Amino acid sequence: MEIQETTQGAVTVLKPNGPLAQSDAEAFKLRAMEVARRSLGRLLIDASAIPFADSQGLESLVDITESLAQGGRSLKICMAGATLREVLDLTGWAHAFEFFDDLTTGVRSFL
DSSP: OEEEEEETTTEEEEEESSSSOOOHHHHHHHHHHHHHHTTTTTTTEEEETHHHHHHHHHHHHHHHHHHHTTTTTEEEEEEHHHHHHHHHHHHHHHGGGGEESSSOOOOOOOO
16 A cells, blocks of 8 residues: 655645555554654545555554544544445444545644
């Protein structure tokens, strides 16, 4: 999985490209947690190129948001597709994330 990293002001945006599944889930989690530490929790996931997530992928998202919650933050996700949103809804984890329809709104939510 390729993960693009960009910075918009004080916010770091990670854009994984591909399924958030098995072998890539742990590497994604470690990268996201490192970025969250560097950016003081100002991390936004651009999920527009994640077609689906398996159980390990969902676990990585939950682990990241639980880590951020220790500092009073939550994982913010923009442009999540219907499949990813539905899986988070069905598993009961959707409430743990902040969702935004576009990148600009997600970035501005940190102000």
